[in-house]
Amino acid sequence: MAHHDKDKEVHFVGDSRVRVRKEKLLPKDYSEFPGKTEAFFPNFLLKEWMVAVVVLVGFMALVMAHEPPLGEQADPTNTSFLPVPDWYFLFLYELLKFKWASGPFVVLGTVVVPGLLFGGLFLAPWLDRGKDRRPFKRPAATGIAILSLVAIVALTWVAWDEHEKQLASQPKGSSEDAKIVNPQDPAYEIYKNNACVNCHGQKLEGLQGPALTGIGDAYTPEDIIKIMDEGKGQMPAGMFQGNAEEKQQLAEWLAEQDPPKEEESEE
Amino acid sequence: MLKAAYEWLDKRIDITPMWRDIADHEVPEHVNPAHHFSAFIYCFGGLTFFIVVIQILSGMFLTMYYVPDIENAWKSVDYLQNEIAFGHIVRGMHHWGASVSIVMLFLHTMRVFFTGSYKNPREFNWVVGMLLFFTMLGLGFTGYLLPWDNKAYFATQVGIQIAASVPVVGDAIATFLQGGEIVGAQTLARFFALHVFFLPAALLGLMGAHFFLIRKQGISGPL
Known part of the structure; x- marks a missing residue:
């Protein structure tokens, strides 16, 4: 390997092709930013690490306070399960529920609107070419960004709210392998002697009405009395004909009907 | 002893310039939260x-127990969460960390944008970002x-249906993701491969480019 400038001697590390660097890599002159600059390592990294520690403590508190949810094993034949995407996809999911973005116009919801949003974000440096960097000096970019943010937050909130409402309107009992808790309770007799048994079944398993096994997981005695008085869904109001004391007794017994194992499928 | 080892290595591979380059560059005052509290907005990138x-480390530990097939996937998650010591902590870090990383990434993007x-x-x-x-x-x-679990299964089903409704390429995307007619064994195997090999590889490469730039x-x- 002949090199041509003879006057310059090139030194290599060992017999490798890595050149020895004569000049030391001193900190660069940051005259562009006058003020108190400091070296990245260890000075600045220490400060970043302190911020990270604060975040880490908060994060671990979250992790320890909330066990990660794990529902029941996936069952493709389950037709009553309400699908919900992870929260950061909710706004896209909600977008597709608009009439102008679904059915024959679904292209708008799946391609055009997200395409404009993410395409615009992707090409931001070429759409917003001005020299000014301050947000108030470039009202178009800032305005569009804030509008999009508001829209995303609103859509996410609407989607979540709707999902919660749908969940709340679903029957709460579980007919599968939940047993009656405390069947010796006199309240069970009250249950059997009233109209409840006609729709909810001898063993609370549900007939025309939903199963009541496991209902205690979802309702307090007050909720149950309210449903007995006012009805719910197809259940008419005032179905319980016994006296107030019996009603209270029955409601308390029903509220004890917890599922035998953890069957939380939703957070 | 350590110094001698370092010098031995440095003589052969000349490592001093590499790490000095990373260590010695000056960080300007306006991004330093020790000088201006409001500069914490410049920390979002580092926090991401x-x-x-955290995601990579907790994920590596999860793969020690996770089994990517439809018979055992749920059972292995249930087992590692409820039977293994600290299993619920490791899975919790990965589960909540997924949301937190999206939040941090979003905040970082907003900082850069505004x-x-x-x-x-x-x-x-920006494009790399x-x-x-x-x-x-x-x-x-x-x-x-x-x-x-049910939530995972039906959310993915809906997600793939949405992808399939995209004109022209929709069906190809759905087939690629699903690997068959329904969300099933193939889908799980594919998503596992994407989640554990393909996408992290892309992520590491892109992060390298991001930091280099x-x-x-x-x-x-x-400002």
């Missing part, structure tokens, strides 16, 4: 990286299926 490191830091000469780094954003969303989508161009100046 921090959470990504300070106009994507402008000349940093356009290309957007690709990172999409990679992270992909990781979120593929990771959501892996516990194989920020080092090359320096952080944007004060």
Whole structure:
């Protein structure tokens, strides 16, 4: 390997092709930013690490306070399960529920609107070419960004709210392998002697009405009395004909009907 | 002893310039939260990286127990969460970390956007950052299926249906993701491969490019 400038001697590390660097890599002159600059390592990294520690403590508190949810094993034949995407996809999911973005116009919801949003974000440096960097000096970019943010937050909130409402309107009992808790309770007799048994079944398993096994997981005695008085869904109001004391007794017994194992499928 | 070892290594591979280059560059005052409290907004990028490191480490530990097939996936998650010592902590870190990393990434993107830091000469780094954003969303989508509970299954089914409704390429995307007629064994195997090999590889490569560019161009100046 002949090199041509003879006057310059090139030194290599060992017999490798890595050149020895004569000049030391001193900190660069940051005259562009006058003020108190400091070296990245260890000075600045220490400060970043302190911020990270604060975040880490908060994060671990979250992790320890909330066990990660794990529902029941996936069952493709389950037709009553309400699908919900992870929260950061909710706004896209909600977008597709608009009439102008679904059915024959679904292209708008799946391609055009997200395409404009993410395409615009992707090409931001070429759409917003001005020299000014301050947000108030470039009202178009800032305005569009804030509008999009508001829209995303609103859509996410609407989607979540709707999902919660749908969940709340679903029957709460579980007919599968939940047993009656405390069947010796006199309240069970009250249950059997009233109209409840006609729709909810001898063993609370549900007939025309939903199963009541496991209902205690979802309702307090007050909720149950309210449903007995006012009805719910197809259940008419005032179905319980016994006296107030019996009603209270029955409601308390029903509220004890917890599922035998953890069957939380939703957070 | 340590010094001698370092010098032995340095004589052969000349490592001093490499790490001095990373260590010695000056960090300007306007991004330093020790000088201006409001500069904490410049920490979101570093925090995103921090959470990504948590995700990678907790994910590596999860794969020690996770079994990517439809018979055992849910059972293995149930087992590692309820039987293994600290299993619920490790899975919790990965589960909540997924959301936190999206939040941090979002905050970082907003900081860069509203300070106009994507402008000349940093356009290309913005594009790399957007690709990172999409990679992270992909990781979120593929990771959501892996516990194989009802929520995971039906959310993925809906997601794939939405993808399939895209004109022209929709069916191809759906087939690619699903690997068959229904969300099933193939889908889980595919999502596992994407989540654990393909997307993290893309993420690491893109992060390397992101950091190389920020080092090359320096952080944007004060407003």
